[in-house]
Amino acid sequence: MAAISLIQQLTWADAREDVKKADQALARIIDKISPNKNYSLFKVTYSFGDLVVKEGMLHLPQEENRLISLADASLDNKIQAKLGYSPIPLFLTLQNCHEVFLDTGDRAIPLNLFNTGSLLGLFESIDFLFGRRSAPRWNVSAGARSLFMLPKVSETQGFKRLSKCYKLDALDSQLTHFSDHWHVFKSIAAHSAFTQSWKSEILVFSKEWLNNDLGWAEFRRYLFQHAWQQSQFATNKVELSLVWEMFLKTVALRRLKPTTYLADHIKHLMLIASGHSPGFRPADDSQQAAPLRGLQEAFLNIYMLKHYLPTFMHPQLLNTASSTLPVYYSLLFPTLLEGSPYKKNSSTIMLDLHGIHSLLTILLDKLSQNTFFVGSGLQGVYFNYFHVEPDQQGKIRSSQLIPEKDTDFLREQIDFPDRVFCASSAFWRGCIKIARQQ
Numbered sequence: 001m002a003a004i005s006l007i008q009q010l011t012w013a014d015a016r017e018d019v020k021k022a023d024q025a026l027a028r029i030i031d032k033i034s035p036n037k038n039y040s041l042f043k044v045t046y047s048f049g050d051l052v053v054k055e056g057m058l059h060l061p062q063e064e065n066r067l068i069s070l071a072d073a074s075l076d077n078k079i080q081a082k083l084g085y086s087p088i089p090l091f092l093t094l095q096n097c098h099e100v101f102l103d104t105g106d107r108a109i110p111l112n113l114f115n116t117g118s119l120l121g122l123f124e125s126i127d128f129l130f131g132r133r134s135a136p137r138w139n140v141s142a143g144a145r146s147l148f149m150l151p152k153v154s155e156t157q158g159f160k161r162l163s164k165c166y167k168l169d170a171l172d173s174q175l176t177h178f179s180d181h182w183h184v185f186k187s188i189a190a191h192s193a194f195t196q197s198w199k200s201e202i203l204v205f206s207k208e209w210l211n212n213d214l215g216w217a218e219f220r221r222y223l224f225q226h227a228w229q230q231s232q233f234a235t236n237k238v239e240l241s242l243v244w245e246m247f248l249k250t251v252a253l254r255r256l257k258p259t260t261y262l263a264d265h266i267k268h269l270m271l272i273a274s275g276h277s278p279g280f281r282p283a284d285d286s287q288q289a290a291p292l293r294g295l296q297e298a299f300l301n302i303y304m305l306k307h308y309l310p311t312f313m314h315p316q317l318l319n320t321a322s323s324t325l326p327v328y329y330s331l332l333f334p335t336l337l338e339g340s341p342y343k344k345n346s347s348t349i350m351l352d353l354h355g356i357h358s359l360l361t362i363l364l365d366k367l368s369q370n371t372f373f374v375g376s377g378l379q380g381v382y383f384n385y386f387h388v389e390p391d392q393q394g395k396i397r398s399s400q401l402i403p404e405k406d407t408d409f410l411r412e413q414i415d416f417p418d419r420v421f422c423a424s425s426a427f428w429r430g431c432i433k434i435a436r437q438q
Helices: 012-022 024-033 076-085 122-127 158-167 178-190 212-229 232-253 260-273 291-302 349-368 371-376 397-404 408-414
Strands: 007-010 039-048 051-054 057-061 067-069 091-095 098-103 106-113 139-142 200-205 281-282 312-316 327-330 381-387 433-438
Touching: 012 024, 012 039, 012 091, 012 200, 024 212, 039 057, 039 076, 051 091, 098 327, 106 312, 106 433, 122 212, 158 178, 158 291, 158 349, 178 291, 212 291, 232 260, 260 291, 260 327, 260 381, 260 433, 291 312, 381 397, 397 408
Parallel strands: none
Antiparallel strands: 007 039, 039 200, 051 057, 051 139, 057 067, 091 200, 098 106, 098 139, 281 312, 281 327, 327 433, 381 433
């Protein structure tokens, strides 16, 4: 794809239909303003896995699958002048989804998955409006960054076939952990032999859209409204801190002393249950998260995955406007933002799961007796616990039972009737299902 088609400078008249498809309310507001040709917009196209934002700075695609920073001296001066008002200028997702995540160097921590019609760069743009400097630390990927397959896909001969077909390098041939999967998916999707076309598109607003007079009040109000919705984590964190204090007092009165490892995971499960941190869900067939059909073909026909459905998982917030479906969290794929995700004792995963089960039962019981915490977002939430091995106490369910209540895990049996749900996946070893009562 030529560089000229990757970044297109547009007027409102050029971009109107794209915005209308993505966000009708925003399109109506801009139609009322009827901005002239001086209000530039940039339509930018990315491939799967591209980092739209890297280490807090917008990156733009160039020739030869190369992306450069908005601050790079080689970038067109006119683009820098238009978009350099913020490290992450305001942009609207036009096609497919983007994942916002933090990169610690050891882990990629998912924060949210934004679908078509989402506005990003809101906080940074509002900082610009008020003359503040932004220093964001997050990253944004084209498609889901925290994407993985449930079946184990580390068989040596299968990877030799993938490597031969898609010219994978040595690092891309390692799939020891779920966190390794995305690198392989990205390399496969970038190769000329890949069978599915996939791209994400964003529309970036130039500086003129923020430097305007009072006639733009409704546009600004729309930005503030969406920024407020995205900032609810910070405003509700005080409430969750009070819940946590109550929980610690309760377990202390019972003379229980949970390990730091268990306490950190329980705190994280509270964030997932209140809708502030994502769990994981099976990807649907919309192809928004990734070019899933092409990746499935690669692992079925070239890697030659045996027996199991090629189920992909991606991050998902609980109880969003678009979904009330349950999400899942695994002790073997920790995504904690605070605390240590790693064990420092010799207990088994089953014992850890029992410990979390007991402590969360205490927490939910205490919450049900106290209406003071009605704003915490934890009311009406329940947890189920799963493991691949049988539980002698009968409190932890078999992972074989997961698709009985969540049939989305069997969706692909329509296309692959001879394959079964991968109940033996490492993801189910110490897994907690978080759901809301309907």
